Amino acid sequence: MDKDGKALTGAPTGAIELSGAEMVIRALKDQGVTHIFGYPGGAVLPIYDALFQSEGIVHVLVRHEQGAVHAAEGYARSTGKPGVVLVTSGPGATNAVTGLTDALMDSIPLVVLTGQVATHLIGNDAFQECDTVGITRPCTKHNWLVKDVNELSRTLHEAFQIATTGRPGPVVVDIPKDVQFKKGPYVSPEAVRHRTYRPRTEPDLAAIVKAIDMMAHAKKPVFYTGGGIVNAGPDASRLLRELVEVTGFPITSTLMGLGCFPASDPHWLGMLGMHGTYEANNAMHDADLIVCLGARFDDRVTGAIEKFAPHAKKIHLDIDASQINKNVRVDLPIVADAAKALKEMLHFWKTQKRKADAAALKSWWAEIDGWRAKKSLAFRNSKTLIKPQHAIQRLYALTKDKDVYITTEVGQHQMWAAQHFHFDKPNRWMTSGGLGTMGYGLPAAVGVQIAHPDSLVIDIAGEASVQMTMQEMSTAVQYDLPIKIFILNNEYMGMVRQWQQLLHGGRYSHSYSEALPDFVKLAEAYGAVGLRASTPDELDAKIEEMIAVKRPVLFDCRVDPKENCYPMIPSGAAHNEMILSDAEEEATQVSDEGKMLV
Amino acid sequence: MSAQLKSPAIERHTIAVLVDNEAGVLARVIGLFSGRGYNIESLTVAEVDHAARTSRVTIVTSGTPQVIEQIEAQLGRLVAVHRVHNWTTAAPGIEREMALVKVVGTGEKRVEAMRLGEIFRCHIVDTTLTSFVFEITGAPSKIDQFVELMRPLGLVDVSRTGVAAIARGPEAM
Ligand SMILES: Cc1ncc(C[n+]2csc(CCOP(=O)(O)OP(=O)(O)O)c2C)c(N)n1
Numbered sequence: 183m184d185k186d187g188k189a190l191t192g193a194p195t196g197a198i199e200l201s202g203a204e205m206v207i208r209a210l211k212d213q214g215v216t217h218i219f220g221y222p223g224g225a226v227l228p229i230y231d232a233l234f235q236s237e238g239i240v241h242v243l244v245r246h247e248q249g250a251v252h253a254a255e256g257y258a259r260s261t262g263k264p265g266v267v268l269v270t271s272g273p274g275a276t277n278a279v280t281g282l283t284d285a286l287m288d289s290i291p292l293v294v295l296t297g298q299v300a301t302h303l304i305g306n307d308a309f310q311e312c313d314t315v316g317i318t319r320p321c322t323k324h325n326w327l328v329k330d331v332n333e334l335s336r337t338l339h340e341a342f343q344i345a346t347t348g349r350p351g352p353v354v355v356d357i358p359k360d361v362q363f364k365k366g367p368y369v370s371p372e373a374v375r376h377r378t379y380r381p382r383t384e385p386d387l388a389a390i391v392k393a394i395d396m397m398a399h400a401k402k403p404v405f406y407t408g409g410g411i412v413n414a415g416p417d418a419s420r421l422l423r424e425l426v427e428v429t430g431f432p433i434t435s436t437l438m439g440l441g442c443f444p445a446s447d448p449h450w451l452g453m454l455g456m457h458g459t460y461e462a463n464n465a466m467h468d469a470d471l472i473v474c475l476g477a478r479f480d481d482r483v484t485g486a487i488e489k490f491a492p493h494a495k496k497i498h499l500d501i502d503a504s505q506i507n508k509n510v511r512v513d514l515p516i517v518a519d520a521a522k523a524l525k526e527m528l529h530f531w532k533t534q535k536r537k538a539d540a541a542a543l544k545s546w547w548a549e550i551d552g553w554r555a556k557k558s559l560a561f562r563n564s565k566t567l568i569k570p571q572h573a574i575q576r577l578y579a580l581t582k583d584k585d586v587y588i589t590t591e592v593g594q595h596q597m598w599a600a601q602h603f604h605f606d607k608p609n610r611w612m613t614s615g616g617l618g619t620m621g622y623g624l625p626a627a628v629g630v631q632i633a634h635p636d637s638l639v640i641d642i643a644g645e646a647s648v649q650m651t652m653q654e655m656s657t658a659v660q661y662d663l664p665i666k667i668f669i670l671n672n673e674y675m676g677m678v679r680q681w682q683q684l685l686h687g688g689r690y691s692h693s694y695s696e697a698l699p700d701f702v703k704l705a706e707a708y709g710a711v712g713l714r715a716s717t718p719d720e721l722d723a724k725i726e727e728m729i730a731v732k733r734p735v736l737f738d739c740r741v742d743p744k745e746n747c748y749p750m751i752p753s754g755a756a757h758n759e760m761i762l763s764d765a766e767e768e769a770t771q772v773s774d775e776g777k778m779l780v
Numbered sequence: 781m782s783a784q785l786k787s788p789a790i791e792r793h794t795i796a797v798l799v800d801n802e803a804g805v806l807a808r809v810i811g812l813f814s815g816r817g818y819n820i821e822s823l824t825v826a827e828v829d830h831a832a833r834t835s836r837v838t839i840v841t842s843g844t845p846q847v848i849e850q851i852e853a854q855l856g857r858l859v860a861v862h863r864v865h866n867w868t869t870a871a872p873g874i875e876r877e878m879a880l881v882k883v884v885g886t887g888e889k890r891v892e893a894m895r896l897g898e899i900f901r902c903h904i905v906d907t908t909l910t911s912f913v914f915e916i917t918g919a920p921s922k923i924d925q926f927v928e929l930m931r932p933l934g935l936v937d938v939s940r941t942g943v944a945a946i947a948r949g950p951e952a953m
Pocket residue numbers: 591592593594595596618619620621643644645646647648670672674675676677678
């Protein structure tokens with residue numbers, strides 16, 4: 183084979199002949215796929231027919247294509263394997279767009295197969311035709327319209343390669359119906375190598391040596407980690423743990439990175455960013471060295487960019503070169519796979535007998551302990567109302583010894599979950615970080631439970647978010663998936679209400695969750711179990727009951743509707759300008775520029 | 781101490797991108813520019829190697845140095861891209877553009893247009909009693925200059941190809 187893989191595109195002699203639809207099933211099997219999430223329609227009927235006639239792939243029928251994509255995301259994030267989706271043309275494809283965008287933002291490997299009208303109809307406004315590759319081009323890592331059955335198997339294998347390697351992401355393969363019927367040669371995965379795609383994974387060793395030198399000389403260092411560590415696999419988390427141990431540096435993580443380092447470790451500062459801890463954000467602000475590992479200096483994390491970490495030198499490890507110097511100029515970029523880079527860092531740290539500056543670290547930790555003493559996650563508990571933070575704390579206490587996976591929706595409950603539920607392992611926390619997609623958590627839980635049938639899978643939800651994809655309860659019931667939908671029901675789009683309080687003079691425009699369904703009855707209507715807790719007294723017993731039920735549960739946890747999520751960096755403020763409570767919030771004046779920010 | 785990204789100086793850069801000549805590849809490049817809010821001042825694209833199925837896209841863009849760096853990195857990230865080369869930051873290459881310029885007029889103005897056309901080494905590729913079509917090749921600034929000169933002399937139409945660029949000396953892209 184030549185370097186560009188050109189020789190590989192032709193039909194190898196003796197290749198088996200399959201229909202396009204059969205090729206899809208065969209390629210999925212050859213790629214090790216055991217589960218797919220989908221919804222049928224006219225343009226994918228041949229593939230559904232081939233699926234019907236084959237064994238070894240479990241198809242999970244969702245209730246909306248967005249749900250299929252989020253379920254595949256949950257599956258992928260909890261297993262490290264790609265999630266696979268099969269949907270029809272037109273509305274099937276357009277319904278998948280939110281999930282694709284979500285997966286692109288959070289770097290989740292997905293292979294999404296869409297049916298398309300027959301090739302001779304493309305461009306004719308045919309029934310259920312849409313320009314799927316056009317629509318999904320900006321929300322996929324790559325996509326293809328396969329007009330020739332001879333190209334199909336190669337394209338499918340490339341799709342898996344591109345989705346899962348380098349910086350992972352979603353891909354779409356759009357397959358016209360006539361191509362699904364036509365016969366052609368099937369090429370196996372080993373015979374396929376992409377013409378151009380060669381993601382860089384090996385670190386530049388000179389940069390690694392420079393990095394550990396900067397680390398050895400740092401007086402106020404901090405590890406700022408993110409989802410890249412999770413994506414780099416369990417090895418990366420293990421190596422990170424070791425690196426923290428040998429250096430003794432404090433460590434924080436983004437929302438996406440929770441679990442990549444054990445929250446029970448004393449070096450852990452908690453999450454950073456807009457709703458991060460006081461100690462994590464102040465450590466970032468005062469640091470003289472930030473070692474960013476698999477994170478991207480996102481605006482939720484940096485706060486006001488011109489006030490971000492003014493004294494720090496910055497090392498940035500990322501597998502995606504385009505993340506370097508994007509938001510924040512860094513002193514030392516390292517473009518590589520996180521596990522490989524961490525391995526080299528540890529290797530050189532040890533062989534060069536490097537030592538952290540112990541005296542400096544000691545006073546740095548003393549400073550950090552001062553910030554910790556603020557107890558920024560503390561809240562005033564109540565005897566009569568369930569405080570949402572308390573609900574999460576109890577949920578954590580009663581489940582932490584179990585094999586538990588958490589998904590979330592988007593809003594205050596998501597931030598409270600990130601703050602008060604603690605993770606010691608990667609791949610246990612599935613939340614929509616980049617896109618902030620309400621409706622993510624319930625279908626994601628379906629996907630997680632499919633991958634881990636015996637585990638305890640809980641969606642920490644808001645009453646508004648969960649209604650966006652509620653219909654997937656029906657999927658959970660159909661497949662006996664005992665997912666637990668733990669709704670922090672504050673009767674508000676709480677996060678919206680909080681911003682309206684802070685930035686819009688308390689004018690609560692359309693943020694009240696009016697006409698809520700009775701979630702207990704709703705659960706029963708689906709054939710699931712409904713539970714409700716309204717007072718702190720009954721909370722524990724109800725949570726225990728939820729855990730004991732081996733069926734899907736909608737848990738209506740009635741919480742204080744007025745509680746706000748703190749601490750918080752208001753828009754346009756710096757890391758060291760956090761507000762910790764309502765009282766401080768009242769005294770806070772957000773600048774006009776700050777109000778412009780989302 | 782690392783400076784934050786806030787430099788107002790806008791620079792103009794010519795960037796070449798070698799891409800797989802596959803369906804939709806130009807849409808990917810253009811979509812990247814529009815989606816991320818980058819400027820395109822000119823863009824040329826054509827297949828350069830039929831056997832290898834590669835096309836070369838040459839883009840003239842403008843932005844702060846940080847934006848230019850991002851543009852290069854984002855282009856490099858596209859799956860169908862083989863190579864990205866910045867002709868402005870690397871050893872400057874040769875940049876050429878071709879334009880067809882139509883001028884309508886009679887008498888003094890017509891004579892003056894023709895005289896200027898000669899100075900700019902234009903070819904006259906079409907002529908009637910009242911009009912000329914000039915073909916002009918050169919650096920984009922030279923074409924700008926010529927077009928400006930033609931404006932008072934009866935300029936009615938301009939078609940420009942956008943920039944093609946190549947390295948000096950034996951080096952390839
Ligand atoms: C699909 C979508 N639409 C709108 C938003 C904007 N938004 C962010 S949080 C939020 C309110 C969420 O309310 P709820 O689910 O009840 O969570 P809470 O904040 O009350 O915990 C809204 C509307 C969003 N993130 N996603």
